[in-house]
Amino acid sequence: MAPYASDDSTTAAEDDDLRAARRRRAARYGVPAAVIGIAAGTIGLVPAIADSGSPDLPKITAEELIEKIAASDVQQLSGTVRISTDLGLPDLGGLESGMLSGAAGADGEGSSADPAARLTELASGSHTLRVAADGPDRHKVSLLEDAAEYSLIHNGKDVWGYDSASNEVYHATVDEHGGKHEKQAPATPQDLAEEALKAVDDTTSVTVDGTAQVAGRDAYKLLIEPKQTGSTVGAISIAVDAETGLPLKFTLTPASGGAAVVDAGFTQVSFAEPAASTFDFTPPKGAKVTEDDSVEAPAHAGKSEEDLAKGFQGAEVVGEGWNAVAVLDTGAEGGVPTEAAGGELGGFLGSFGDRVSGDFGSGTVFKTRLINALITEDGTVYVGAVTKDALVKAADAGQ
Template identity: 55%
Template sequence: MSARIQPSRRAVRYAVPVAIAGVAAATIGIGSAIAKSGDPDLPKISAQDLIAKVAGSDVQRMSGSVRVTSDLGLPSLPAGMSFGTGGKGAHGGGSADPQAKLTELVSGTHTLRLAADGPDKQRVSIVERAAEYSLIHNGDQVWAYDSGTNTAYHSTQARHQDAGNAPAAASPQELAKKALAAVDDTTSVSVDGTAKVAGRDAYRLTIKPKQDATTIGAVRIAVDAKNGTPLRFTVSPKGGGKAALDAVFTKISFNKPSASSFDFTPPKGAKVTEGKNEGKNEGKAKQHQRDAKGQHGDSRVIGKGWTSVMELKGADKGIRPQAGKGGKDASRANQLLDSFGSKVNGSFGSGRVISTRLVNVLLTDDGRVYAGAVDKDTLVKAADGNAGR
């Protein structure tokens, strides 16, 4: 079954892979969580009806474990160097700042534990071998805690305001929401059979681009047959091989989580960083947005659909790695980044293209950044067409 689906709202299609890559704006081998014992026999459903089922899903309470595996093919940086935040998030906190955690999901396999009880109570934990990072949203209180460093981050906000929970952006629900919002006439959508995910019967929804210049081969979403909750989200690159991103529930329950799941008190001796009071008044929130815009530069979208490219002016410092406290280390890090990819020239001047399996990024010598899930030629053409603007 296939269908053309008109967009419910205009969203930027590259947002999912770029966000996960951590090189622009929010994105694996298909594992064993989908049971091999046989696909469930479910009633037929059209692509339109399945998308409507996801859009109409109103699951308020749930808990479970999610395995997130990324294989984007990002270049490796030496220890102490990282893309983007350099250990400090947008709020200026320490290692427990939630905005700093998204980059940790860029590569490898991670286990997330999720719990939610309505719009005011959520908890997300990244479980590692020797430590656990947790983000707790309870009413107007937001806490983040890193057991490995015994550091905590705290902020207050208006009720129902976005908690800024960067790790949860890698959950199947959030990834599927972004992808489905971007479906338009550049997309082919079909229901591609059924599956078992975390013991639940699910339909498999397949989204494929019609535009040749994209690096994305397909996006596949497993949708709970009963309540429409996305249970798995997989992005496969056009070049083949292992998928670039896979987020899948390995356990899930739709019962009400324990109230204690959303309680938190910093352990004795923990270093607590206080974030900005984002919910104190609307004026301060708007000022925070203006400050963020000034820090990361102006941005705009070039093109349409799967071949959309984001242009960021003056964002070169945000993309380049931050290393240590000394200027010498930062200089070495920038030299290392300059050695990646290939040198390109055009009407925009000169620059360097850094490529991954899913996202290509052009850093121009005048400080502009062009990024998208598109091939190198399309990226350079986008920069050429906007030279001097």
């Protein structure tokens, strides 16, 4: 959706008020935004790659390679990462970030340095990152932008976020068990690989698909493919460092074909100990510092990504394997607003959803290239990495 463009008859303040009003109206319809959030959460933050060549490595079985990943215990590394994401999300003109994060520093609703605001940027496009780690309590990820940089630093009990463009700082603390803010930090490639491997069961084919070189490292390629039809996932390829067992590259291709949904991995990596100063941070002079407990909950009714994750963990699940669908009762009867009921925004939301009907009644399917969600007229949401037809089938089976 194109941003509002002012004309000579409106003042800058009036423009700001109108933009804020549109965001508030958008927030009333949080479920479509939640679909985008779920898709973003599915991606996580994984490193991106450059691979070439097929090194001659000792033979290894898929089971042995999985065990190698599980046994990997890399504690120290640094490198450069490239991540490209193509979920096929509609262009919301930046609206989705505000609805999902609840941290739009420029509008006074939190800090632009809050990780929950910045990491949603990885849900689309290509990004370059610098990463470093030294044990479980010291990590740094820097998102490089044109003439600016965003850094997320975990050093002991302190978690810092710094946005150089706005000169804003976010600060939180974690307890000895990790604390709630640990979940805002990016996942490692190993975390993502382990999540993918959780799907390995009788509905999954797992094979070793040759070898590759990633960031100058010899690697085995593990290929994970659904045996079932109806999943939006075509295949997941994980390049595993032959020496350390660390996943170096993670690529998810859709069943519909075309470019990868996620293509992420190291372009350069070192397993030497990073300098201790890498994880030091002091707020720059004049920076606006927001402490975690001073960040107020956003005024809109949308849920945070963490709340959404908790909600899905408690959801009813129908189907099995790659065709599993989570079912939630939102209690919001009426489904997605029509243009008549929801005005301009309602018509816009409906424009990128497909109306469907079946034994369950009628509803709207919101689609990405990976995660799809059906929102019925009675407020029930069916969501999963499955096709539109599979969602309708799941909804019909629930009647």
